[in-house]
Amino acid sequence: MDEPQNPATALPVEMPIPGADEIVLNMGPQHPSTHGVLRVKLKLDGERIEASECIIGYLHRGVEKIAEHRSYQQFAPYVDRMDYVAAVSNGLGYCEAVEKLLGAEAPPRAKVVRTILTELQRIASHLLWLGTHALDIGALTPVFYCLREREEVLKIFEKYCGARLTTHAFRIGGLQYETYDGFEHDVKRFCDDFEKKVEEYEQLLTGNRIWVGRTKGIGILTGEQAIALGVTGPPLRASGVKWDIRKAMPYAAYDQYQFDIPSGQNGDTYDRYLVRMEEMRQSRRICLQAIENIPTGPIMAKVGKVLKPPPGEVYHAIEAPKGEIGYYVVSDGTVQPYRVRVRPPSFINLQAFDTMARGHLVADVVAIIGTLDIVLGEVDR
Amino acid sequence: MLQEAYFILSNYIWQIVDGLVIVAIFPLLAGYVVLLERKVMADMQARLGPMRVGPHGLLQPLADAVKLMIKEDIIPESADRAIFWLAPVLSVFAGMLSFAAIPVGPGFLIADMNIGLLFIFAVSSMGIFGIVLGGWASNSHYSLMGALRSSAQLVSYEVAVGMAMVSGLLLAGTLSMKDIVGYQAHSGFWLVFVAPVGFVIYLVGSVAETNRAPFDLPEAESELVAGYMTEYSGFRWALYFLAEYSNMVVVGSVATTLFLGGWLRPFAGTPAFHFLDYAPPLVMLGVTGYCVYRIPKQTGWDQKFIMAIFTGICFVITVPLAAALPHPVAGWQAGVHGAFWFIAKVMAYVYVFLWARFTFPRYRFDQLMQLGWHYLIPLSIVNVMGVATAIVLHREAGWNPVVSIGVTLVVTVLAALWLVRAGERREQATLKSAA
Numbered sequence: 001m002d003e004p005q006n007p008a009t010a011l012p013v014e015m016p017i018p019g020a021d022e023i024v025l026n027m028g029p030q031h032p033s034t035h036g037v038l039r040v041k042l043k044l045d046g047e048r049i050e051a052s053e054c055i056i057g058y059l060h061r062g063v064e065k066i067a068e069h070r071s072y073q074q075f076a077p078y079v080d081r082m083d084y085v086a087a088v089s090n091g092l093g094y095c096e097a098v099e100k101l102l103g104a105e106a107p108p109r110a111k112v113v114r115t116i117l118t119e120l121q122r123i124a125s126h127l128l129w130l131g132t133h134a135l136d137i138g139a140l141t142p143v144f145y146c147l148r149e150r151e152e153v154l155k156i157f158e159k160y161c162g163a164r165l166t167t168h169a170f171r172i173g174g175l176q177y178e179t180y181d182g183f184e185h186d187v188k189r190f191c192d193d194f195e196k197k198v199e200e201y202e203q204l205l206t207g208n209r210i211w212v213g214r215t216k217g218i219g220i221l222t223g224e225q226a227i228a229l230g231v232t233g234p235p236l237r238a239s240g241v242k243w244d245i246r247k248a249m250p251y252a253a254y255d256q257y258q259f260d261i262p263s264g265q266n267g268d269t270y271d272r273y274l275v276r277m278e279e280m281r282q283s284r285r286i287c288l289q290a291i292e293n294i295p296t297g298p299i300m301a302k303v304g305k306v307l308k309p310p311p312g313e314v315y316h317a318i319e320a321p322k323g324e325i326g327y328y329v330v331s332d333g334t335v336q337p338y339r340v341r342v343r344p345p346s347f348i349n350l351q352a353f354d355t356m357a358r359g360h361l362v363a364d365v366v367a368i369i370g371t372l373d374i375v376l377g378e379v380d381r
Numbered sequence: 382m383l384q385e386a387y388f389i390l391s392n393y394i395w396q397i398v399d400g401l402v403i404v405a406i407f408p409l410l411a412g413y414v415v416l417l418e419r420k421v422m423a424d425m426q427a428r429l430g431p432m433r434v435g436p437h438g439l440l441q442p443l444a445d446a447v448k449l450m451i452k453e454d455i456i457p458e459s460a461d462r463a464i465f466w467l468a469p470v471l472s473v474f475a476g477m478l479s480f481a482a483i484p485v486g487p488g489f490l491i492a493d494m495n496i497g498l499l500f501i502f503a504v505s506s507m508g509i510f511g512i513v514l515g516g517w518a519s520n521s522h523y524s525l526m527g528a529l530r531s532s533a534q535l536v537s538y539e540v541a542v543g544m545a546m547v548s549g550l551l552l553a554g555t556l557s558m559k560d561i562v563g564y565q566a567h568s569g570f571w572l573v574f575v576a577p578v579g580f581v582i583y584l585v586g587s588v589a590e591t592n593r594a595p596f597d598l599p600e601a602e603s604e605l606v607a608g609y610m611t612e613y614s615g616f617r618w619a620l621y622f623l624a625e626y627s628n629m630v631v632v633g634s635v636a637t638t639l640f641l642g643g644w645l646r647p648f649a650g651t652p653a654f655h656f657l658d659y660a661p662p663l664v665m666l667g668v669t670g671y672c673v674y675r676i677p678k679q680t681g682w683d684q685k686f687i688m689a690i691f692t693g694i695c696f697v698i699t700v701p702l703a704a705a706l707p708h709p710v711a712g713w714q715a716g717v718h719g720a721f722w723f724i725a726k727v728m729a730y731v732y733v734f735l736w737a738r739f740t741f742p743r744y745r746f747d748q749l750m751q752l753g754w755h756y757l758i759p760l761s762i763v764n765v766m767g768v769a770t771a772i773v774l775h776r777e778a779g780w781n782p783v784v785s786i787g788v789t790l791v792v793t794v795l796a797a798l799w800l801v802r803a804g805e806r807r808e809q810a811t812l813k814s815a816a
Contacts, residue, residue: 023522025522025523047526047746134742137742137743138594138595138597138741138742138743138744139740139741139742139743140422140426140594140738140739141425141426141739141740144426144427144428145426145427148427204740205742208741208742210595210741210742210743210744210748211742213744213745213748213808214742214743214744214745214748217811361745361746361747362526363743363745363746364745
């Protein structure tokens, strides 16, 4: 039997020979701008990156394994803890995957409410991304404005389901709760205010010479590279590939609404920034269309109290704020899933890090980590 | 021997007192600049800032100082202990020594050297040794990179800042801080109106020299954790912190003296504006009144009491300002009014620093170098030549001063625009080659 390889010596980024020009710099797992517990090993020539390696797993909780010991409904709150800044999107993906397995479909009213909440979540997630990304690049102020607006979204969530972050807003088959009185009003007021706020952020950053200098031409990812690496979400679209599951394989109620898929050309950090800014505007547009006409009727499909899907397997993917989040659920006919495999966008987008970072400077590492918009809870699961 | 001692004491007693005052109140002042920074930051970011320690956080600096002093003193095992100990002391030493030559008011100046400006320039540059040595002695990658960055940054921006100073010196014709202000009083124009380009270069360069955002690369938080200060904690860290804020006040004071008329009141030579003499006591009276208004709004008798103390301090400052009103042109009366205007100008200058910090993202290191070498240094050289030409045109060829300065200013601005155009072309070329 082969000896187990020591992971430390198996790394491509090895300690240099003393006296060589390169140094190896460990960024993280405790570093202010690696967004949690990411550890990046950088091989540097001066400040220029020659090679890099992301070391993950510091936040591994075995979420997928937990699924095999819980009933279908019991597992639903766990997915909220993966991408904890976009819990609603995670929940939607899981609920729809299980519904597909059951052959059930959520009623129209549930679908529309799900769409509204998911789009609000996309705005909240992008706001947090914008704030922290700007903070990493050194702009101290936008993060507070972003959190201020995100707070409004979280208030809507809180009013709807009592929780702000890990909401568990949806149930398999529809919704647990009816919308509260004034839900449409709250969403409309948020959307009306929000347009001006996005303008404000753009005023602070978009034309700023320092911001442009720090983001343009940084971390370039061509369309082919992005596809080859499996990158999805805004990073893929910024590279010029117009791929959005909301349009390509509509789920929830997205086929009923008008919206555009923003895309970039250069695939650099600046384009990814512009794409996400435009996505926030499009999400607002979807929300405004959706609250115009929320159908009446039941909010829960008849799926029964005990879920026993027929044996089989299903893969269902949705467009989460960070990219394609997919659930591959296998049922063996019992009340517990045989296997739940998650395709997390952050994990797969993080693979592109080395491609994007090579040849850049240490200062660009934080810009690239920020622009990938990773959440370590989802990377490690 | 005794006679000599008596002679020194009787002649230099005021310098010694001034020195003691600066050493005693200076750390406190720096603490309150920090509080000001946090309040300004909070104001720009839709928050309140420190509110808990004392009314409106007025005791926060004291609490911070106590906390930092009683923290555990950690020296990393692999650090060079002697240099690790020396470095922050050197930094703060350089910052405080510069104050010796800064004229706060006509009478409040520790050492009126004939090379005052050169002295400040030399001494404050010594602070960089503290940063480089501290980064080296910590024996850590982040510290080392922070130290290297700051040494490169300082060397680059020293040139531009020096050149900007030269443009002011050419006009004033003296290095003595007192005489520079005297020249501005005599000519009736602050030098910022005569050499505006020099002032702008000094403003940008001094932000870079004090390692403040958007040029705070040596301590770039999101990249290098804390740069050269990464391994420092407790009181040593506080010394670095003190040095940073003292440098801020020093560059503000130099800018005020050289470009903004030092202790002079705005429109000091124009009789029509003499009513401005009423501004200092009225402003302080207004602050006192606001404090009185806030006293009953504080919760708890202790907060009310502290607010009342601060009200008293404001009032105590108001009294000499008001007492000096009848004759605020000479003697101690001019001193207190001069100090008021000087501190107000320095604070305005520092406010610009804070404003920039909370507005701009951070430059990348190569971009920072580019800004220094490709824009500021060439422009500062053009500016010095322009100012020199204007002086020659005025004094030798007998041109009207406004015309000669206007002409050279237009040339300098055109040169600046050309530099920007050339820089943009270069940027596009590099972007193209990268893609």
